[in-house]
Structure formats: structure tokens, C-alpha cells
Amino acid sequence: MDNKRILLHDYLDDALPVDIRAQLEHNLQNNPELQSLLELERAKRTALAEAGSTFRQETSLLTDLAKARVLERLGTRARPKHVPFWKSAFTIPVPLLAAMGLVFVGVLALSFALRSPNQNQGGIDLASVNQGTADGLPVVSSPFTFESKGVELTIQLSDLNQLLSILEGGTGSREVRVSLPQNLQLEPVGEPMLINASERR
Amino acid sequence: MKKTFLALALSTACFFTQGLYAQAGNPDLVTDPSMDSLLEALKEQALVLRVQVRQIDPSGRIVWFNDMSRITVHGRVVGFKLEGSNIYIDMQFTPYRRNADILLLVQSQIWIKGPDQQRLQYNTHLSSVLGDVVLYYPLGRRKADGSGPAHEVEMEISIVPYSSVSAGETGN
Numbered sequence: 607m608d609n610k611r612i613l614l615h616d617y618l619d620d621a622l623p624v625d626i627r628a629q630l631e632h633n634l635q636n637n638p639e640l641q642s643l644l645e646l647e648r649a650k651r652t653a654l655a656e657a658g659s660t661f662r663q664e665t666s667l668l669t670d671l672a673k674a675r676v677l678e679r680l681g682t683r684a685r686p687k688h689v690p691f692w693k694s695a696f697t698i699p700v701p702l703l704a705a706m707g708l709v710f711v712g713v714l715a716l717s718f719a720l721r722s723p724n725q726n727q728g729g730i731d732l733a734s735v736n737q738g739t740a741d742g743l744p745v746v747s748s749p750f751t752f753e754s755k756g757v758e759l760t761i762q763l764s765d766l767n768q769l770l771s772i773l774e775g776g777t778g779s780r781e782v783r784v785s786l787p788q789n790l791q792l793e794p795v796g797e798p799m800l801i802n803a804s805e806r807r
Numbered sequence: 808m809k810k811t812f813l814a815l816a817l818s819t820a821c822f823f824t825q826g827l828y829a830q831a832g833n834p835d836l837v838t839d840p841s842m843d844s845l846l847e848a849l850k851e852q853a854l855v856l857r858v859q860v861r862q863i864d865p866s867g868r869i870v871w872f873n874d875m876s877r878i879t880v881h882g883r884v885v886g887f888k889l890e891g892s893n894i895y896i897d898m899q900f901t902p903y904r905r906n907a908d909i910l911l912l913v914q915s916q917i918w919i920k921g922p923d924q925q926r927l928q929y930n931t932h933l934s935s936v937l938g939d940v941v942l943y944y945p946l947g948r949r950k951a952d953g954s955g956p957a958h959e960v961e962m963e964i965s966i967v968p969y970s971s972v973s974a975g976e977t978g979n
Contacts, residue, residue, distance in 0.1 A: 794946045
């Protein structure tokens with residue numbers, strides 16, 4: 607892939623209509639002005655990305671904290687870091703391990719002995735199923751209301767998830783795609799213009 | 808045989824117990840219950856960027872209208888693509904906090920095919936303006952007397968704090 611094509615791929619995404627893309631590729635091959643224009647655009651984007659990165663770094667620090675707290679509040683657990691089996695099994699002395707194992711077996715035996723008649727018959731406790739998802743996580747109804755300093759706050763879970771995804775730097779949901787009516791041929795009136803609404807005619 | 812079974816049961820029990828122990832002692836698990844203040848902080852940072860697009864005919868009549876909004880935060884881009892039969896406009900709106908005001912940065916790339924479907928026009932634009940309600944004309948703005956044969960595309964972009972907009976108005 608030559609430099610021109612690399613440059614082109616920096617700017618165009620797959621959503622661009624194929625015929626326009628082909629036309630632009632052709633123009634780019636033969637038009638140094640367009641190349642320099644795209645290079646200028648790339649320089650602008652780099653400068654903008656650098657300006658925005660400081661803010662993103664600040665928000666990313668908040669993200670982990672926010673997610674863990676929200677999950678905790680919703681009754682779920684933050685997923686622990688993976689600890690290899692062999693490492694976790696030998697971090698405490700063997701006698702202590704043995705004692706813990708015995709206690710575990712005892713509790714297991716006790717719970718087996720005290721099972722409810724319904725469970726002993728192989729039935730399913732529907733009440734416990736309804737309280738949780740298949741992952742064992744509790745179901746939280748939306749909106750989610752809690753009280754703070756005497757004020758009742760209500761959070762829509764969809765909003766909460768969206769806020770978290772924004773702070774996590776998630777992509778995909780930020781883009782808006784709108785189709786204009788197909789029966790109208792548009793043409794430029796002049797140069798693009800950005801003004802404050804107070805300057806509206 | 809019994810000894811082997813006992814050893815196996817013991818090691819299995821130890822394994823599961825260790826798993827529970829490791830999970831309960833995970834230092835990354837934050838148990839601070841003050842989520843209310845955190846949520847408030849999150850909501851205070853968020854903004855709702857609303858874009859209303861109008862296509863205005865030469866007589867000044869609005870012939871097409873679209874209204875969309877997205878939640879974002881300062882410094883985070885909201886992409887907006889506008890597609891027509893002979894036009895493709897790729898815009899990026901980025902709100903920045905500037906003292907007490909909002910600075911909106913707009914980048915756009917515009918591809919337009921001419922009436923003969925052969926000539927392709929490309930335009931790029933970068934501009935910024937202070938204000939929480941701004942107007943953007945990606946194809947330019949007609950003269951003050953409204954004259955001109957072409958349709959005008961007007962985009963009204965308003966930025967308001969998320970906390971001041973009810974959940975149903977975010978349009979997401």
C-alpha cells in the first residue's frame with residue numbers, strides 16, 4: 607500500500623459510498639492539492655486528539671472506581687483478577703489449608719443434611735430463581751431509587767450504563783447517522799459556516 | 808482407597824475455599840457505599856448534545872426536519888453523518904469547557920457530486936464558536952435577502968447539562 611492509499615484509509619470509513627470512494631481514490635492519485643489538504647486535515651486531527659487526551663486520562667481514572675462502586679451498589683461483585691490455581695493454593699500454610707478444607711466439608715455435609723424437602727425431591731425453588739439472573743446476579747428493577755442526605759435520587763439504569771460507557775471510552779453509540787430525503791439534489795450555497803444562534807437572521 | 812478419597816475431597820474443598828478467600832480479599836473491590844456522591848459527580852459532567860437539522864427551500868420553508876441527541880462529556884466527540892442522494896457529510900462535534908462557557912468545535916468533511924454525477928467536490932472545514940446554542944451550515948448560508956436557487960441545510964446544535972434534562976428527553 608503506497609503513501610497515498612495509507613493517507614486515504616486514514617480518512618475514509620467503510621460507510622462511504624463505493625462510487626464516491628472510487629472517484630476520490632482516482633482524484634487522490636492525480637491531485638497533489640487534495641493530498642496536501644488531507645495531510646492538513648490529519649495534522650488538525652492529531653492536534654485535536656492531543657487536546658482531548660488530557661481530559662480522557664482524567665476520566666479514565668474515575669471509570670474503574672465508578673464501575674466498581676455501581677456494581678457493588680447493585681449487589682454484584684467486581685470481577686476479581688485471575689489468580690492461577692497453583693499460586694493461590696500455596697500462598698497459605700498446608701495445615702491451615704487442611705483445617706479450612708475440613709470446615710468446608712463439614713459445612714457441605716451439614717447443608718446437605720438440612721436440605722428442604724422440596725429440594726430433596728429434586729424440585730426447584732422458584733422464589734430463589736426469581737431473585738436472580740442465570741449468572742446468580744440479582745435483578746435490579748429500573749428506575750433505581752436511593753436516598754442521599756434526605757433527597758431521593760432516581761436513576762434510570764439505561765442512563766447509568768450509558769454514562770459509564772462514556773467514561774470508559776466506549777464507542778459506537780456516540781455516532782448519529784441521518785439520511786436526507788433522496789429526491790432532492792443539494793448543492794453548496796457557499797462556504798461552511800458556524801455561528802452563534804444569537805446571530806440568526 | 809478411603810485415604811485417597813479423603814485426600815481428594817480435602818484438596819477439592821481447599822481449592823474452593825481458597826477461591827472464596829481470594830475473591831473476598833480482592834483489593835480492587837471497592838466497598839465504599841458513598842455511591843450517591845459519585846453518581847451525582849457523573850451526572851454533573853455529562854452533557855446532552857442535541858442536533859436539529861432543517862432543510863430549507865429557496866422560499867424559506869422548512870421541507871425536512873430531524874431531531875437527534877446524544878449524551879457526551881467535555882472533550883468527547885459526537886459524530887454526525889448526513890447522507891443524501893448526491894451528498895455525504897461527515898461531522899464531528901466536540902464540546903469543551905472554557906471557563907463558564909462551552910466551546911463547540913466542529914470538524915466536517917463534505918463530498919458532493921455534481922448534477923452530471925461525474926464531478927466530485929470535496930470540502931473540509933474546522934471551526935469553533937462559544938455558546939450553548941449554535942448554528943452550523945455545512946453547505947453554506949444564503950445571502951441575507953434569502954435569495955438563491957439552492958436548498959439550505961441548517962443545523963441547530965444545543966448543549967445542555969445532562970442533569971437539567973429529564974431521562975425521556977435525551978433521545979437515546
